[in-house]
Amino acid sequence: MNTSTPPSWLGFVLSAIGGAAIGFALFKDDWSTRPTWVLVLAVISVSAWILRGLAGALGWRSLDLGLSVVAALAGGLVAAPTNGLAVVPAAIAVMVVVSRVDRSVLLGFGLALITIVLIAVGAVPFGSEVPAVLAMIGGVVLAVFAGLSRRQFRQSELQAVLLRERELAMREETARAELLGQRQAVARDIHDVLAHSLGGLVIQLDAVEALLEAGDADAARQRVTDARRLAADGLGEARRAVAALRDPAPAATGADPAGPGPAHPADGRTAESEPIAPAAFAATLDDLLAAHRSLGGVVDLTVTGRPSPLDPASASAVQRALQEALSNVRKHAPGEPVRAALDWTDGRVRLTVSNPLGDGAHPELAGSGGRHGLEGMRERFAALPHGGAATAGVVGDRFTVVAEAPLSDTSRARTSITEVTP
Known part of the structure; x- marks a missing residue:
C-alpha cells in the first residue's frame, strides 16, 4: 500500500x-x-x-x-x-x-x-536581531507541529483503509467458507443418493436376475416394484440436492439441504427450523431399517432412554449416519446381521451401528464410495450447531459406527434414562 x-x-x-x-x-x-x-x-x-x-x-x-x-x-x-x-x-x-x-x-x-x-x-x-531570528526559528517549530498533525491525520486515514480492507477480506473469507460448506453439504447428499438409492438398485437387480434364472417371476416382479420405488425415492433426493445448489440458504442454517429424511419429504416437520418430533424421527429410522431388510439385510434396533425432539440438523445427521452404516454393510459385508442402538441420555443422543466384518465385499459396490460417506458423516456431525462427533472403525471382529449429537436445551431438560424400549 x-x-x-x-x-x-x-x-x-x-x-x-x-x-x-x-x-x-x-x-x-x-x-x-x-x-x-x-x-x-x-x-x-x-x-x-x-x-x-x-x-x-x-x-x-x-x-x-x-x-x-x-x-x-x-x-x-x-x-x-x-x-x-x-x-x-x-x-x-x-x-x-x-x-x-x-x-x-x-x-x-x-x-x-x-x-x-x-x-x-x-x-x-x-x-x-535576536527577536527576528527567534521568529524564524519559531516558524520552523510551528512547521514541525503542523507536520505532526498532518502525519497523525494520514495515519488515521491509513488505519481506516486497512480496517476496511481487513473487513472486506473477512467477509470474502466468510463467503468462501459458507460456499465451501454448502458445496460439501450438497456433495454429501449426492453421495447418499448414490450409495443408498443406486447401491440398492444394484442389489435389487442382482436379486431380480437370480429370481428370473430360478423361474420365480412373481418374486422377481416384486423386486422390480421395490426397485422402482427406490429409484423414485433417489430421484426425489437428487432433486433436493439440485435445489440446494440453486438456493443454498437452508445449508447456511446448519440443516441438511436435502432435509432430514433420506427418502421421505413428509417427515412431520411444518417448518425448516421446527424440531423433529420423536414419532416422526422414529418413523424415518424405521423406513431405513425396512429398506435395508427389503434388500436382504438383517438389522435390529434397540432404543434406550426417553426420545426427545431434535433440531432438523441433528435429526438429519443421525438419520444419515444410520443410512451410511447400512449402505456400508451392503457394500462390504453383505448378508451380515447388523446391531443398531439409539441411546437417549445425558443431554445427547448416540447412535451405534455394528456388524461382523464378513467374508467378502459386494463385487460391484465395494469400491464405489471411496470413503466419502464416512468423511461426509464426520463433517455433518462436526458442523452441528451445538457440536457433535462421529467415528467409524474396526473394533475386535466388528465394524462399528458411533455418532453422537447433543440435544437442544429444551430437549435436554426432558431427557431421561429411566425408560427402556426394546
Missing part, C-alpha cells in the same frame, strides 16, 4: 504561486549590501520547493526527500540575510518530511533541528 501523499497538481500550483511570490520579493529587494551567494541559495531553496511539488504531481516520489532536504538546508542558512523570506520554503520542507508516514518521524525532527541551527548560524555574519 502506498502510504505517501497522493500526487496533487493543486499542491504543485500552490507551491509555484508561493515560490513565484517569494522570488519576486527576493529580486525586488536591494542586494547591494549582501553577497551573491545568499541570493543563489535562496533561489535554490525556492526552486527545490517548486520542483518538489512538480515531482509529487508527476508521481516521482523518489525525488521528494532530496528536494525537501535541499529546500530546508539552503533556506535555513539564508533565512536571516533574506529578511525571513527563505524560511518559508525551509519550513514547508520540514513540515513535508515530518508528515510523511512512510518514513521515520525522527528524520523530520533531525531535519528541523539542522534547519534551526543553520538559521542561527546564518544570522551571525549579518548581525540579525
Whole structure:
C-alpha cells in the first residue's frame, strides 16, 4: 500500500504561486549590501520547493526527500540575510518530511533541528536581531507541529483503509467458507443418493436376475416394484440436492439441504427450523431399517432412554449416519446381521451401528464410495450447531459406527434414562 501523499497538481500550483511570490520579493529587494551567494541559495531553496511539488504531481516520489532536504538546508542558512523570506520554503520542507508516514518521524525532527541551527548560524555574519531570528526559528517549530498533525491525520486515514480492507477480506473469507460448506453439504447428499438409492438398485437387480434364472417371476416382479420405488425415492433426493445448489440458504442454517429424511419429504416437520418430533424421527429410522431388510439385510434396533425432539440438523445427521452404516454393510459385508442402538441420555443422543466384518465385499459396490460417506458423516456431525462427533472403525471382529449429537436445551431438560424400549 502506498502510504505517501497522493500526487496533487493543486499542491504543485500552490507551491509555484508561493515560490513565484517569494522570488519576486527576493529580486525586488536591494542586494547591494549582501553577497551573491545568499541570493543563489535562496533561489535554490525556492526552486527545490517548486520542483518538489512538480515531482509529487508527476508521481516521482523518489525525488521528494532530496528536494525537501535541499529546500530546508539552503533556506535555513539564508533565512536571516533574506529578511525571513527563505524560511518559508525551509519550513514547508520540514513540515513535508515530518508528515510523511512512510518514513521515520525522527528524520523530520533531525531535519528541523539542522534547519534551526543553520538559521542561527546564518544570522551571525549579518548581525540579525535576536527577536527576528527567534521568529524564524519559531516558524520552523510551528512547521514541525503542523507536520505532526498532518502525519497523525494520514495515519488515521491509513488505519481506516486497512480496517476496511481487513473487513472486506473477512467477509470474502466468510463467503468462501459458507460456499465451501454448502458445496460439501450438497456433495454429501449426492453421495447418499448414490450409495443408498443406486447401491440398492444394484442389489435389487442382482436379486431380480437370480429370481428370473430360478423361474420365480412373481418374486422377481416384486423386486422390480421395490426397485422402482427406490429409484423414485433417489430421484426425489437428487432433486433436493439440485435445489440446494440453486438456493443454498437452508445449508447456511446448519440443516441438511436435502432435509432430514433420506427418502421421505413428509417427515412431520411444518417448518425448516421446527424440531423433529420423536414419532416422526422414529418413523424415518424405521423406513431405513425396512429398506435395508427389503434388500436382504438383517438389522435390529434397540432404543434406550426417553426420545426427545431434535433440531432438523441433528435429526438429519443421525438419520444419515444410520443410512451410511447400512449402505456400508451392503457394500462390504453383505448378508451380515447388523446391531443398531439409539441411546437417549445425558443431554445427547448416540447412535451405534455394528456388524461382523464378513467374508467378502459386494463385487460391484465395494469400491464405489471411496470413503466419502464416512468423511461426509464426520463433517455433518462436526458442523452441528451445538457440536457433535462421529467415528467409524474396526473394533475386535466388528465394524462399528458411533455418532453422537447433543440435544437442544429444551430437549435436554426432558431427557431421561429411566425408560427402556426394546
